[in-house]
Amino acid sequence: MLIYALVAGVLFGLYFSLVGIGLNLVFGVMRIVNLAHGDILMLGAFVAFGVVTLAGIDPLFAVPLAFVLFVLVGLVLYWVLVPRLQGSVNPEMLSIILFFGLSQVIEAVTTIFFGTSERSIQSRLLGTVFPPSG
Amino acid sequence: MLKITGAALVAGLACATQAFAADAPAEIKIGTLYASSGRFASISMPVHSALKLWAEQKNAEGGVYVKAFDKKIPVKLVAYDDQSNTATASTLYNQLITQDKVDLLVADSGSVLTAPAVAIARDHKMFLYDQTGTGASFFSKDNPYIALMADPVSTVWPKPVADFVSHDGPGLGIKKIAILYSTNEFTGTQANAFRKFVKESGAPIEIVYDQGVPTETTNYTVIINNIANTQPDAVIHFGYAPNDIAFLRNVADVGVNFKMLFAIYAGIETELLEKNVGEKALEYVYTYVPPSELDYPVEFGMSMKEYKAAWDKKYPDGKIEFGFNATAGYTTGLVIEKTLSVATSLDQMELRRATFSLSGNLKTLDGTFALDEMGGQIGELTPLGQLRLDDQGHIKFISIYPHETATGKPVYPRP
Numbered sequence: 384m385l386i387y388a389l390v391a392g393v394l395f396g397l398y399f400s401l402v403g404i405g406l407n408l409v410f411g412v413m414r415i416v417n418l419a420h421g422d423i424l425m426l427g428a429f430v431a432f433g434v435v436t437l438a439g440i441d442p443l444f445a446v447p448l449a450f451v452l453f454v455l456v457g458l459v460l461y462w463v464l465v466p467r468l469q470g471s472v473n474p475e476m477l478s479i480i481l482f483f484g485l486s487q488v489i490e491a492v493t494t495i496f497f498g499t500s501e502r503s504i505q506s507r508l509l510g511t512v513f514p515p516s517g
Numbered sequence: 518m519l520k521i522t523g524a525a526l527v528a529g530l531a532c533a534t535q536a537f538a539a540d541a542p543a544e545i546k547i548g549t550l551y552a553s554s555g556r557f558a559s560i561s562m563p564v565h566s567a568l569k570l571w572a573e574q575k576n577a578e579g580g581v582y583v584k585a586f587d588k589k590i591p592v593k594l595v596a597y598d599d600q601s602n603t604a605t606a607s608t609l610y611n612q613l614i615t616q617d618k619v620d621l622l623v624a625d626s627g628s629v630l631t632a633p634a635v636a637i638a639r640d641h642k643m644f645l646y647d648q649t650g651t652g653a654s655f656f657s658k659d660n661p662y663i664a665l666m667a668d669p670v671s672t673v674w675p676k677p678v679a680d681f682v683s684h685d686g687p688g689l690g691i692k693k694i695a696i697l698y699s700t701n702e703f704t705g706t707q708a709n710a711f712r713k714f715v716k717e718s719g720a721p722i723e724i725v726y727d728q729g730v731p732t733e734t735t736n737y738t739v740i741i742n743n744i745a746n747t748q749p750d751a752v753i754h755f756g757y758a759p760n761d762i763a764f765l766r767n768v769a770d771v772g773v774n775f776k777m778l779f780a781i782y783a784g785i786e787t788e789l790l791e792k793n794v795g796e797k798a799l800e801y802v803y804t805y806v807p808p809s810e811l812d813y814p815v816e817f818g819m820s821m822k823e824y825k826a827a828w829d830k831k832y833p834d835g836k837i838e839f840g841f842n843a844t845a846g847y848t849t850g851l852v853i854e855k856t857l858s859v860a861t862s863l864d865q866m867e868l869r870r871a872t873f874s875l876s877g878n879l880k881t882l883d884g885t886f887a888l889d890e891m892g893g894q895i896g897e898l899t900p901l902g903q904l905r906l907d908d909q910g911h912i913k914f915i916s917i918y919p920h921e922t923a924t925g926k927p928v929y930p931r932p
Binding site for chain 2: 385387388391392395490494497498499500501502503505506
């Protein structure tokens, strides 16, 4: 049980680190405050949810799928928004407003398709390293 | 002379009737908030959807009967999305009162999002229809502007589970208990009340773990490890739905088998927890028995069976779970409907008087609506139950305590 807690702690730590690094990278390199960062993350989770519930296959397949999908989404967002933002007087402030709007759109669309309640995939779909301690 | 007097009387009566009709508003504005996203969406949307269902049903019948104008008037829900944010909720409650000038104010679901409404309603002398905000601090003798609609105050909720642990527990072998709760008005109050009931019972029960954690907690693995180290005979968890989901998933993942495990939302929002936790992880969990499992005699509004059918017709996609909160929202609608049918004006204190006059006399699918002098709900029951799986692997409720309403015996320890 203690080992499980340690593994879970490390995984959570890695997860939040990745999220933080992504946010920091976008702001540090492009001077854009991406308030929709968490919403994109949520969409990634829904890709995993969809892969499991609709296709009935291992959630690991969601990793390459989500990667390809969100690279495309990122490129579209980049081409459409970033040059305009960076050409503006105050890209930081304008990006806050713009990505707040995008975040609202993502949340509304997700609510329409998936509802407002929590959705989960089974914890042990990926298997378990340690047998239950009983 | 008689003819002149008669004519004058008829003319006067006609004028009075015209004035009475002219004063009647085109619609009764009911202001409320909901959370379409965030931590409280799963308890807010069922309540709001239920209120919408009630309003649409009434409007299809031409509105609700309003005694103050002696006619049926349509209701209009003025609703805003607070996104589970208390600061946004405060702004929107103010907007409903000062800008929209609603006739009736209805709080969002849950104590966290009701809390801002309590103070704002009181400041504006607006009577608050508190749907499910059960925090004990909301109800005081110096605040006449609140009444709780659909579930008992948090100080009453945990009485059956505390009584079960105190009275039946020692006989079953329960001597050490662990209490884990989320630090908010709803679950914090329940934990305090539970602790008080157990201590005052004088039962030979030792509390070996008593810890509050932030409501935003999503990973309980270390906490579960700490609880298990105290070797409790019963674990009582007071949390909101997302807390229960995370806690029960972690308990299953870690593989620990607590002898008795209590969780509020296992019974309150069973559909939601089945989807997120799975039936197997809910088996043998102790919880509150919801109104849908208790066949209350209904004297006003739809029966539970009729209401479930109406719900499934209106929300066929199953994106909003049918549970305790869905019943609570409909109950609020029924209380408002009945209040308007007896209130002689839309003055806020008259609405209060009318609402309180229903206490003990209104029997809906949610049980008997009864208020204490401070507006706290005391009529509805929260018996203790245990979840079991039937032969098809579906969840079923077994009512455990009090003994008068019990439908079975507890399985202890959990196999």
